[in-house]
Amino acid sequence: MAAGVRPAANPVSTPAAQARADAIWAGEPPPRRPLRIAYLLPHHNVTGGMKILVEHVRWLRARGHRVRAVLRGAAAHALPPWTDVQADEERVLAPGEPARRGLEGTDVAVVGWYQSLFEWGALGVPVLYFEQGHEILFGDRPPGELGERLEAQFDAALRLPLPVAAVSPHVAELLSRRFERPVGVIVNGIDLAAYRPAPHPHGHRVLLIGNPRLPFKDFSTALRAIEHAHRTVPDLSVTWVSQVPVTLTATPFPFENVVSPPQGSLPGLYRAHDVLLFTSRYESFPLPPFEAMASGLPVVTTRCGGVTTYARPGWNCAMAAPGDAAALGEALAAVLRDEAVARALAQRGRETAERFSWDTAIDLLEDALLRTSQLSR
16 A cells, blocks of 8 residues: 555455445335434535535435534534535534544434545444545546555545445446446436526627636636637627636637635526536536536536536537537537527526436435445444
8 A cells, every 4th residue: 555545444344344335235225214414524615526515414404314514624614604504513523533523423424535434434333435526536646656645545445345326327337347346326416496597688608617726627628619619709708607716818708707606696697698618528427517507508518427417419518529629619609609509408408407306316315325324233
């Protein structure tokens, strides 16, 4: 094992324990019953993965479960300040404080960050690991010794005898192939009342969403694609919603940067534009195209893996290979120029989103938690 990797502390890390953890996905789920659930949150950053974990807390409570949010770190609250979600209980653990305090009195815990499994997976409470698509799973790691160490950590964590669920069939397939074990799937849901279409004149307003500091988001390709489209749609404008400020100089098109808007304003931002351009190299279950479809916004996206959970090229989106700025630019221009094309993609996108309600997603999540809770019996 690479230097710096902590071995699993779980005393039952045996082939039999592994088989028992994997076996939860077989057969019928246990009968529904209220659970006491701990959600172990990795940080407070505004990311797609954190948004989903927080929504899990909201919807599980609505189903009658008692949910505790747990965070290790220096913060006033376990839940992040950018959400209106509340838990039944919050616990913030100081550095060095026993992890067991976060789980005491619970039936099952959800961990969303692989490095947390070494600490939280050995405390006697059944733990479900929810994988939302770490970079390492896609072959993207830092160079040199650091990358080797992180990949060794990732492999060690995913080989612990704990049930694993994935956010999309694509991620589940990657995990199953790499670790030769069954993986459950818990797809994302969406608030169809908040993210909804609204009539507005067809225009040439392009929306980008994402953190410019994440290379895999590939905004350099997005900007080249927009420049390509601008040649035939000279009055297009661009809005980039980002977690940190973005500075562009000498762009041939009007540009606005919206930095860290309140989460409640996102549906309105989607509805104020005419097309979403999404150019990631890889994704697990990307939220911006999903939210755009629900909002009645046509989508131009790369073929980035997990997006195919809901995206069908030529049906509810336009799609091109990652890095193909010319093809993305042509697709973007076609959507902007042709109102009929834009309207058809928007309508089918909304119909697609309607098949991913939170009720459906929480059915899958409840099933996984009930199965996992059986490990304590």
